[in-house]
Structures are given as C-alpha cells and as structure tokens.
Amino acid sequence: MSEDVKRTATTARRAFLGLALAAGVALVSPADARAEVKDLTIAIQYGLSYLPWMVARNQGLIQKHAEAQGIGPIKVNWLVLNGGVAANDALLSGNAQIVSAGISPLLAVWDRTRGGVKAISGLDSSAFWINSNNPNVRSIRDLTDRDRIAVPAVKVSINSVILQIAAEKALGPGHHYDFEALTTPLSPPEATAALVSGKTEITGHVTTPTYGTLQLAHPNVHRILNSRDVIGEATLVLAYATQTFYDANPALVAAVTKALGEGFALIASDKAEAARAYLAEERSKLTHEEVVALLNNPDISYSQVPHNTGVIADYMHRVGSLKSKPASWKDFTFPILHSESGS
Template sequence: MSTPRPAARRGLSRRALSHRVLARLAVLSLALGSAVAALPARAEGVLRIAQQFGTLYTPFHVMKEKGLIEQHGKALGIDITVDWSRLSGGSAVNDALLAGNIDIASAGIGPFLTLWDKTRGTAQEVKVVGAFGAQPNFLLSNNPDVKTIKDLTARDRIAMPVAGVSVQARILQLAAEQAFGPGQAKKLDGLMVTLPHPDATAALIGGGTEITAHLSNAPFQNQALKDPKVHKVFSSYDIFGGPVTPTVAYATVKFRQDNPKTYKAFLDAFAEATRWVEAHKQEAAQIYVKVEQSKLDPAFVAEVLSDPEVQYTLVPLGTLKFADFMNRIGAIKAKPASFRDFTFEDLHAASGS
C-alpha cells in the first residue's frame, strides 16, 4: 500500500503542472492567433453581386453575358466565381450587404447614403465603387387630373420600389418641398406604395387598381408612356436642375481591403462594360433583352439606351444635392463636403458632384 504524499507536496506538483499547461496553451494560442491574423476575411476569387430592375443595369448585363469579371480576374492571376442575385429595393440590398450575403450592392443613391451615414467609421463602412450613369426618373400618372404634384389627392397612390426611403421616395420628397415649401418634404409620403417597377408599370397601364402614379425608371417609364392613358408629371432632372446618377454600385471598405484583386477585376469590368454600352447600344439592347428574358423589342430598348438625356459614366453626378436634402430633413446626420467623401479613391481624379 503506497503512502500518500504530504499535502504541501501535492500542491506544489499541481501548481507546477498548471504552469506547464498554461505555458503550452499560451504558445498554442499565439500560434493560432498568428495563423488567423494571416488569413483574409474571405478568400479572393468569389464575388456575389446584387442588382435590381431597369436598363440602367445594362452594364451589369454586359459584364455577365461577356464574362468580363472573370476575364479581368484572369488578367490579375485569379479565377473568379461570380454569383448574381436579384433584389428589389434599397432596404433589401442594404440588409443583404450588412448580413454578408453579397459583396457588391446596387441601389439608389438615397439608400446608399443612408447606409454610408450609418456605417461611417465602423468595420462595415461602405463607399461607392461606381455609378450606373445619369438617367432621369419620371413621375407618371394615369389620372388625367394630375398635372403637377399639387393635383394629387388622398385618392391617389404612387408606386415606387420602397416607400419612404428609396431614391424615388427622396425625389418625390424633394419635389414636395419645392412645391409646398420648407418642412413639407413628407407631405405626400402617405400616398406612397411599395411595388417593384415591373408590377407598378403593369398596374399603371392596366388601371383598375389603387395605383394612379408611378415614380419610375427606364425602360418601364418609356414603356408606360406608349400608352395614351399615361402622362409624365415631372422628370427628376427638373427637380435637381440637371443630370443625376440615381443608382450606384457600392461595397464595404473591408471587402476592398481583403480582396484587392477581386475588387479591381470588378471595377475594371464595370468600367469596360460602361464604355462598351455607350459605343454599342444596339448590341447592348439585345443583351439586355436576352439576360432579362424580356418581351420588349430590342429596337425599343436601343431607343431607350440612346436617349440623349442618358450619360454613361461611373462618376457620381448630382449626388451631393441628394445628400444635402437628406441631411436637411434629418435622413442622414453627416453632410458630405464632396462626392469623394463617400466614394473609393479610384473615382477621385474625376470631376463628380
């Protein structure tokens, strides 16, 4: 029968063992920590992109059809797998970006500015990669009594992708402020109805629903205006005093930092596609119809793309007017001094606004 060791000796042995274990754990922890720190947040070569509806997304259609992102990735020495998804409304896009479900978001400048303001200085800070070009948004109506927004009544309903916060909602709010005076920006908010552009167009043309107006975009506004019952109430260019890039592509600063080659491949492809659409509107129209599986005549889409009011550029235009207005009504806290405050450095050499 063995003799138990004295309590003091047992204590020393346990302490010594404890010190040795802790020392080994510390070394292991340091090694694991160094290994984790050396890894990027996500491996290069995977890109998840969200887009919405309209011909302003034609550069994305061209990128997809021609495999431009993959081509530019190979030029940089990486194979890129691209996943395209379709969402409706800036709120859904922003939620997907914050949840880490997409890498490149695309939405109106209003929803973007809301997210930029919310994430400034945080790990999820977002900035604009590029704009989808300048293009007007029309307020349309099938109510013959509505000549200006002052003619809208409680019986009217105005469709837009997301009531209250979409780029269309902000356009209507600014128009209301101009028409009814300071402090009246949200006077017509109660008339807004959330509806995707295709559904809103069908409702406006078909009639028989509560929808009597639609703050639209191309090609839906052009399609609706072919119907004699539909007329234009105003253009966003009237409200902002000139061309505006209403929709932008954006990403988190962290994604750009962690995936520099994937990001550059996307940016280079986006720029190439934008230039290509400008120079090849007929072919671009055919690609739009093919990718969208649209029933529209390619000649009609080419006419939309060739509208002299449309400018093909990645550089934001008129966006500071959006930001100033949103700051004035309390929608965002920060008031950017320049478009460079909310865009990546790649655009800073250009003359944006």
C-alpha cells in the same frame, strides 16, 4: 453623333482609363491574389439602370479581368432585388459582397455604418419620371389622398427622395413629406402592370425610363414630372461594398471596376450590342429596336464617376435623414474613384 452621345462616350473613355490606372496601383502579388474571394455575389435590380452590370455579366467581363489580375477562376453569382432596403440588407448580412441601388440608400448605410460602406462605381445618371393614369393629375400639385404612388421602398428609396424634393420645390420648404402617405412599395414590373391596367389603387409610379416608356405606350398613362427639371442630371444609382471587402480584395475590386469600365465603353460605342446584352439578361416586353431607341434618349445616361451627388446628400442631411453630412462625394466613395473629377 449628338453632343449628348459624344459627352457620354468621352466620359466613359475617361472613366475607364482613370480606373484602369487606379486598378494598376491596386495590383497585388500572386500569393495575395490567391487569398481573395473566389465566390462573388453581386446584387442588382430591374431595368436599364443596371445595364453596365448586365453587359459585364453577359460577356463574362468580371471573370476575364479577374484572370488578368492574377486571381484565377472565380464564380460570380447574381441576385435581383427590389429596392435599396433589400440591397442594404443583403450587403450587411453578407449575402452579397457588392450591391447596386439608389444614392439615398447608399448614403443611409454609409451614415449608419459611419463610413463602413462606400461606392466602388457610379452606374446610372438617367432621369426619373413620375407617371400617372389619373386624368385629373397633370402635375404633382394635383395629387390628392385618392392617389397612390408606387416606389420600390417608402421614404428611403431614391424614387421616394425624388418625390420629396419635387414636393418641396412645388409646395415650399417643410412640404417635402406631403405625398409620403400616398406611396406604396412595389417592384417596377408590378407597378407597371398596375398603372397600365388602371384596375388597382395605383395611380402613379416614380420610375426610370425603362418602365416609364412601357407605361407611356398606353393612352391612359402620362408623365407629370421629370427629375431633371427638379435636380438636373445626377448620378442616382451606384454600386457599393463594405470597407472590409474593399480592403481584403484589392485585385478583385480592380477587376470589377475594369469590367464595369468596359461595359460603360460598350454602351457608349455600340448601343445595338448593349441592347442585345440587356435583353439577354432581363426579361422585358421591349423589343431590341425599342431598347436602342431608349439608349439614344437624352434622358438616359451612364457615368462610372459620380456627379452632382451633393444635391441628394445636402437634401437628406437638411431634412434629418442623414446624421452626418458628407464634405464631398469622396467621403462616400472608395479611393479607386478619387483620381477622377466627380462631384
């Protein structure tokens, strides 16, 4: 077992045990539990970034832990959205009670609601890649006005923020928005099809390894940047909810976090089964063997406890995207996570 895999397994076990303890504290009386939400809607997005949710969905883990918490049978509905803007809209409109998106949309809605929205769990700490089909582009310094770069949402998505930070690193302070005019909103499947075909205006995509791997299988596509070369490893995708939902549904929140913890533990211990669950829950052109290989790729990692999130929060505050600067990661996460060593 590699050191990366050992570290991932250890983190998953530690997070699961810590959150299980927190969930125990959150247990309520049977009468109170009966008053909690029985119809839960969770919004996720495309790709392996949301694998802990997919494992929980495939194996009915939320329902299992809800029963154990004394809530009784619950219905879990799933929405698949494109980008953090759609996720935030679903959350604030009440169309979903828990959503999943990049840390930049989470921080934006945390700031907008003055702390009324926070994370219940980290999800994905994988790298983001920037791929291109333009043979003249070998680094982001080579991008020109003739290039168009696909992102889920312009400016606010974590994909866009990664591009902004990379631009600042490459070109210097004040140049973070230099490539913003080149970005175009597309879902990951749409962006992948466009990039591979080479027949549209799309010449680049800020993407996760799920879709990046499919793209790089084609000889006309190459990678020009890995986010870890710019910001290191960080938890860039999280699950979050409103303070109102968290306060009103302590047993359900505990059930959800325990279900996710079990999903993290499975990903660490049995990648073949995790790959099977992913392919059962999302239509993909990847084979089972390719998904297992991806899960063994060091660029893919998962963390229920957020880490190195300050790199995004500090950047967003510095450029004016956040009015309020979080003092620590605990400012935009719920107490169910606070017993852990996050950052």
